[in-house]
Amino acid sequence: MVLFHAKGMPIGYVAVMLALVASIGGFIFGYDTGQISDILLMPDFLQRFATCTDPSDSSTCAFSTVREGLIVGLLSIGTLIGALVGAPTADFFGRRRAMQMECMVFIVGVIIQLCSFSSWVQFALGRLIAGWGVGALSAAVPLYQAETAPPQIRGTLTATYQLFITFGILVAYCISIGTRNLGGASSWRTVVGIGIAWPALLITGIQFMPESPRWLAGKGRFDEARASIARVRGVPVEEAGQHTAILREVDEIRENVVYEAKVKGGWIDCFNPNRKVLYRTLLGMSLQSLQQLTGANYFFYYGATIFQSVGIQDSFVTQIILGAVNFFCTFGGLYVMERFGRRIPLIVGGLWQSAWLFVFAAAGTAKNPQENKGIGELMIVSACLFILGYATTWAPGVWILIGETFPQRTRAKQGALSTASNWLWNFLLAFFTPFITRDIEFRYGFVFASCNLLGAIVVYLFLYESAHITLEAVDLMYNDPNCKPWTSRQWAPPGYADRDDLVAQSAAAEAQKPLAGATEERIEKTLDSDGAGPGPKSQIYHNENGISEKTLRV
Structure with missing residues (x-):
C-alpha cells in the first residue's frame, strides 16, 4: 500500500x-x-x-x-x-x-x-x-x-x-x-x-x-530484490514486473552488481586508492x-x-x-538533514557546537561553579544549546553518511x-x-570545541553532498573528476541538468509520461528485466574523462 x-x-x-x-x-x-x-x-x-x-x-x-x-x-x-x-x-x-x-x-x-x-x-x-x-x-x-x-x-x-x-x-x-x-x-x-x-x-x-534489495542482488536473487523494492514502494509484489520505477531501480542495482563483481571486496580492498x-x-x-x-x-x-x-x-x-x-x-x-542535505548542516553544526563549548569551558574556568550559581546555570544552558546543535546535525548526519557513502562491494x-x-x-x-x-x-571543553571546528573544516574540504540520489549515483559522483566537494551539491547523474531536473524526470517516469529535457548525448536502448519482458529505457553515457562506462535509467 x-x-x-x-x-x-x-x-x-x-x-x-x-x-x-x-x-x-x-x-x-x-x-x-x-x-x-x-x-x-x-x-x-x-x-x-x-x-x-x-x-x-x-x-x-x-x-x-x-x-x-x-x-x-x-x-x-x-x-x-x-x-x-x-x-x-x-x-x-x-x-x-x-x-x-x-x-x-x-x-x-x-x-x-x-x-x-x-x-x-x-x-x-x-x-x-x-x-x-x-x-x-x-x-x-x-x-x-x-x-x-x-x-x-x-x-x-x-x-x-x-x-x-x-x-x-x-x-x-x-x-x-x-x-x-x-x-x-x-x-x-x-x-x-x-x-x-x-x-x-x-x-x-x-x-x-524485507531484506536489503542490494544484498539480495549481490547474491543473484534479483526476483527477491524486486519484491523487496516493491514492498518498500507500496506496490503489490505481483505488479512489480510492470512497474516502471521498480524496474528502473532493479536494473540500476543489477548493473552495479555486475560491475562490482569484477572488483574485489576484502578488507584490504577498503584501502585501494582506485x-x-x-x-x-x-x-x-x-x-x-x-x-x-x-x-x-x-x-x-x-x-x-x-x-x-x-x-x-x-x-x-x-x-x-x-x-x-x-x-x-x-x-x-x-x-x-532531508531539507538541507548533509554538508551544510554539518558545517553549521560544527561551528555552533564549538561556540557553546567555548562558553561552557570558559565559564567553568573563570569561576568556581559550585560557589557561583549564575556560572553553574550558564554552563547548563550552554550544554543544552550544544546538544541542540549536535542533535540536529552531527548526531544523525554521520550515521546517514556511513550508510550512503561507500560502494556496494565494500x-x-x-x-x-x-x-x-x-x-x-x-x-x-x-x-x-x-x-x-x-x-x-x-578546560576539557576547549579541546572538544577545537575538534568541532576541525570537523567543520573536514566536511567542507572532503565530503560530497549525497542527498536525494541513489547509492549507485553517489558512487558515480565521487568518481567524477569534474566534481569537487564544495560543488557537489549541484552535481547530478549524466543526462540531468541538476538534482531538481533529476527529481522532475523521475516523477515523470513514475507517471509514465514522456520525459522532457533529453540531451543529445543519450543513446537509448531496451533492457530485459528478469524475464518480465522489455524493461525500462536506459541511457549509456560515454565519459571522456576516464570514468568507467555506466548505464542509468530514466
Whole structure:
C-alpha cells in the first residue's frame, strides 16, 4: 500500500516501518549508553563494586578513576570488536539475520551483568559482551536502512537510528530516576534487566521486514530484490514486473552488481586508492571519530557527575533535561538533514557546537561553579544549546553518511571500519575523561570545541553532498573528476541538468509520461528485466574523462 509520494515517487508504509523497527538497534545503543551515568551513583551499586571505608554507608564509597573508566569504557571496546565482526556477519547471513544474531549477543551480556553480586570485573565483562552486540548492530542497522530506504527519503529514514539512540538515552534516564530509591540491588538491576526487552522487540519485528534489495542482488536473487523494492514502494509484489520505477531501480542495482563483481571486496580492498575507495574509507573513519570528539558523550556518560560538580543538587533531573533536549531536537535533525542535505548542516553544526563549548569551558574556568550559581546555570544552558546543535546535525548526519557513502562491494566493511573508529574514540573518551577532568577540570571543553571546528573544516574540504540520489549515483559522483566537494551539491547523474531536473524526470517516469529535457548525448536502448519482458529505457553515457562506462535509467 502506497502511504504517500515523495518527489513524485511512491513510498509504502513498509519503508517507514523497516526504518522504525531497525532503529530499535539504535535504542539499544542509547539505552546502554544512558544507564551507566546514573547507575554509578546508586548507593547499592557503590557498596557492591566501589571501594568503601564503611561498606554499610554508601557515602563512604567511591570508584577509583581506573575502575570507573573501565566500567564505563569496556562497553566501547566490545562495540569496537562488534563493529568489525558485524561486517562479515551482515555480508554472509544478510542484514536482517545478522541483526537478530547480534541481539542475542547483547542479551547474553545483560544476563552476565544481572548475575554480578560483588565483582565489578564481572559487571564490566558483561558490558564488554553487550557492547559486542551493540557495536555489530551499529554497523548493520544504518547499512540496512540506507540500502533499503527509497533515496527520496533516505536521509529521514536513516536518521531515525540516531533518533532512537537519543530516545534510548532519555528512557534510561527516566527509568533510573524511578528506580534509584528501590531497595538493594533492585535500584540498578531493574535498569539493566529491562534492557532485555529491546533486543527481543528487534528480533521479532525485523522478521517481518524485507531484506536489503542490494544484498539480495549481490547474491543473484534479483526476483527477491524486486519484491523487496516493491514492498518498500507500496506496490503489490505481483505488479512489480510492470512497474516502471521498480524496474528502473532493479536494473540500476543489477548493473552495479555486475560491475562490482569484477572488483574485489576484502578488507584490504577498503584501502585501494582506485575509484576513491581509500578516500571514502578515511573520510568515513574521520567523520565517525570527529562525531565522538564533538564532546557529546562527555555529557551523556558523565553528565550526572559533571552537574554534581557545578552544584546541582539533583543531578539525575539535570540528566533528564539533557536527554530530553537531545531527543526532541533530533526530530529537527530529521527535517534538517532531508531539507538541507548533509554538508551544510554539518558545517553549521560544527561551528555552533564549538561556540557553546567555548562558553561552557570558559565559564567553568573563570569561576568556581559550585560557589557561583549564575556560572553553574550558564554552563547548563550552554550544554543544552550544544546538544541542540549536535542533535540536529552531527548526531544523525554521520550515521546517514556511513550508510550512503561507500560502494556496494565494500560497503559493509568500510561502514564497519568507520563505526569501529567511532567506538575506539568512544572508549578513549570514556576511559580517560576521569583522568583528564581531574587535572584540567572544565578546560576539557576547549579541546572538544577545537575538534568541532576541525570537523567543520573536514566536511567542507572532503565530503560530497549525497542527498536525494541513489547509492549507485553517489558512487558515480565521487568518481567524477569534474566534481569537487564544495560543488557537489549541484552535481547530478549524466543526462540531468541538476538534482531538481533529476527529481522532475523521475516523477515523470513514475507517471509514465514522456520525459522532457533529453540531451543529445543519450543513446537509448531496451533492457530485459528478469524475464518480465522489455524493461525500462536506459541511457549509456560515454565519459571522456576516464570514468568507467555506466548505464542509468530514466
